[in-house]
Amino acid sequence: MNNPFLPKPARLVAVREETPNIKTFVLKPEEEFSFAAGQFAALTVPGVGEAFFTPSSSPFVKEEIEFTIMRVGRVTTALFARKEGEVLGLRGPFGKPYPLEKFIEKEVFLVGGGVGLAPLRSLFLALVAEIEKYKKVYLRYGARTPKDLVYKKELKEWAGYKKCDLLLTVDVGDATWKGRVGVVTTILDKIPCDVRNSVSVVCGPPIMMKFVTKRLLEVGFSPKDIYLSMEKNMSCAIGMCGHCRLGRYFICQDGPVLTWEQVKEIEDPFV
Ligand SMILES: Cc1cc2nc3c(=O)[nH]c(=O)nc-3n(C[C@H](O)[C@H](O)[C@H](O)COP(=O)(O)OP(=O)(O)OC[C@H]3O[C@@H](n4cnc5c(N)ncnc54)[C@H](O)[C@@H]3O)c2cc1C
Ligand code: FES
Secondary structure, three states, X not given: OOOOXXXXXXXXXXXXXXXXXXXXXXXXXXXXXXXXXXOEEEEEEOOOEEEEEOEOOOOOOOOOEEEEEEOOOHHHHHHHOOOOOOEEEEEEEEOOOXXXXXXXXXXXXXXXXXXXXXXXXXXXXXXXXXXXXXXXXEEEXXXXXXXXXXXXXXXXXXXXXXXXXXXXXXXXXXXXXXXEEOOHHHHHOOOOOOHHHEEEEEEXXXXXXXXXXXXXXXXXXXXHHEEEEOOOOOOOOOXXXXXXXXXXXXXXXXXXXXXXXXXXXXXXXXX
């Protein structure tokens, strides 16, 4: 029987530095591993422990899987010390994917902050792979400084993709930065899509998610069309321990993406 607690081996084949404290880890699973955009997985550093991350790569690429990870504590610090060729553990996938069937024929408005662009990259790549199904894809992304922007090279390429519209901002600019300056909500001053036929997907720090949601509601997005990544602390990831409880939801089972319609009655769902 498949034991959901048993990690499968996955070899680290490449590590890309995105920012001073964010890296993308490319893993080659030694057993079959597939996921849909929005689902998450547990990465195990042998001898240290495991932590949960959402793949940042395209779900259509099966041989390799990428995770973009910010160094914050014990597991991520150990992960940052791992070298290409070493074997890690991979458990999952867990949670529900983005409901792409509900995005068909619509404009999809993605809003990311910091390392929150990681799951949105997976979603963006899934959308552009079948762009004929969607009306248009917008990406609004902000980081603290130009150095903190992830996927710098790709962002330039994505801006030229068919039916895609990108806008970036940084909280604080520098001599190299010619773009917008201000927190993410400042680039939501104009939302060019038809909100009656659009969905929005938001991922970033809790405070950013709170103010972006407020802005999306102000311009007329329906609560059921605002999808929020609720990255609560998890333990079992299979609905048994209750660690990830948010109101009546278990984020590992019902999420990690919930709509504003689902969480709006919960007192400060972004904590
Ligand atoms: C569904 C889901 C998807 C996620 N996807 C991603 C992703 O794609 N990329 C990503 O980077 N993260 C992601 N996360 C967050 C990620 O799981 C956590 O950052 C990770 O668990 C941290 O593990 P850790 O052992 O390194 O940190 P821990 O040691 O568990 O620390 C966790 C927190 O405690 C704080 N902390 C740790 N040590 C100290 C200390 N000495 N003093 C003060 N504070 C301290 C850290 O700042 C951090 O905020 C996701 C989380 C979930 C639930
Ligand atoms: S992490 Fe155990 S119930 Fe969700």
